[in-house]
Amino acid sequence: MVIYGVALLSACVFFGVWLGSILGALIGLNSDVGGVGFAMLFLVLASDYCQRKGLLTIDSESGVKFWSAMYIPIVVAMAMNQNVIAALAGGPAAILAGAAACCVMFPLVKPLTRLAGPSEGWDKNDSADNQQK
Numbered sequence: 001m002v003i004y005g006v007a008l009l010s011a012c013v014f015f016g017v018w019l020g021s022i023l024g025a026l027i028g029l030n031s032d033v034g035g036v037g038f039a040m041l042f043l044v045l046a047s048d049y050c051q052r053k054g055l056l057t058i059d060s061e062s063g064v065k066f067w068s069a070m071y072i073p074i075v076v077a078m079a080m081n082q083n084v085i086a087a088l089a090g091g092p093a094a095i096l097a098g099a100a101a102c103c104v105m106f107p108l109v110k111p112l113t114r115l116a117g118p119s120e121g122w123d124k125n126d127s128a129d130n131q132q133k
Contacts, residue, residue, distance in 0.1 A: 008043065009067045011046075012039045012042035013039045016037070044068075
């Protein structure tokens with residue numbers, strides 16, 4: 001059931017935003033600094049820990065996977081909105097830095113994927129490259 005992942009997700013969001021607020025206060029900002037990122041990291045670590053220790057049932061695992069998949073795109077969309085506003089307010093240097101990072105990293109996706117090797121359950125016969133040949 002999907003609902004089982006909500007408790008783990010909400011705990012991770014709570015602690016992530018709390019840690020981000022503390023970090024923001026420590027550096028003198030009245031804002032959350034990386035709280036959503038911390039929450040995502042906590043979710044990955046907590047779900048991995050629970051799976052290794054056998055603390056999650058099949059229903060709980062599917063719920064955590066569902067909410068993990070839903071959480072990341074929503075968070076990225078929220079952060080992107082803030083980043084675009086900050087980049088436009090910051091001037092051309094922020095926009096150039098973001099564009100440069102994209103231009104440098106985009107060509108590295110394929111080589112890094114090859115370097116990582118095949119993941120579990122991956123079948124060479126099912127890949128898009130082999131289906132086109």
